């Protein structure tokens with residue numbers, strides 16, 4: 001029991017609950033954070049091999065040991081502390097703790113490699129960060145693959161965060177069995193991924209699918225990227241909150257606190273101001289999705305991120321918009337669905353790269 005408790009100390013949380021399985025509770029008490037989690041043992045199969053998936057975001061880094069079926073054996077989360085700490089060091093730290101925890105629980109565990117899904121623009125060929133915004137200062141140019149391969153002696157794959165979510169949805173989620181689909185992740189910003197002929201589209205260096213900066217209005221709202229009318233200016237949670245605050249201020253009711261979730265709640269309750277904000281969001285998304293349907297001829301559009309949780313009417317309205325705007329021959333049969341895999345899909349999809357691109 002002592003060794004179980006020691007090993008479990010490293011765990012944060014595991015995803016899957018199996019009522020027939022045995023669990024142990026692990027508590028990790030640190031100077032700033034206390035993490036408690038549940039670890040299961042029956043998932044481990046010594047004859048199998050596993051991959052490490054790491055999801056690097058502006059606020060959190062999640063790392064986990066993941067099976068081919070997307071089950072999480074053990075996971076560890078760390079705040080990114082962007083701007084305060086070196087992000088690569090934080091990533092190394094979380095992988096180290098994960099490996100130490102796993103080797104105590106399962107000394108004979110074998111890994112296929114480490115898959116990374118990261119915020120920022122990723123050079124897919126090099127496994128490096130081509131550019132990261134001020135969201136993660138000092139992260140641009142980080143040579144993740146070469147640093148981690150050297151340190152751990154494992155193969156490392158690096159892709160952007162939305163591409164790995166699309167990979168998870170393709171292998172385990174709503175994209176199962178689909179070879180042509182598009183993912184839109186509507187969160188703080190808007191990210192995208194394109195799957196064509198069963199493969200993720202990477203482009204010349206890995207930047208393909210930056211759908212948040214597809215313009216839906218050449219006279220539209222100026223965007224941080226320098227262009228105008230980018231989808232992100234209408235469909236991100238940040239922009240939804242900002243446009244609501246602007247409308248409130250114009251009516252002499254400034255509210256600095258209003259966030260996207262408040263707008264969704266007001267929208268559900270029939271508030272006309274929130275409805276006007278969301279009408280604009282739906283119009284922009286409908287325009288963008290229609291263009292994407294004409295360009296890529298997909299069979300499925302997956303809507304993910306926090307904005308996708310605003311309620312079922314978002315997807316219903318998008319279906320109506322697309323059938324109104326797209327050429328009927330193109331719109332026919334295109335499914336628009338919300339993502340299925342939830343918060344851990346970035347970490348799971350990151351790990352799945354080991355099977356997608358690794359040698360059999």
Ligand SMILES: [Zn+2]
Nearest residue numbers: 213223225230
């Ligand atoms: Zn832009």
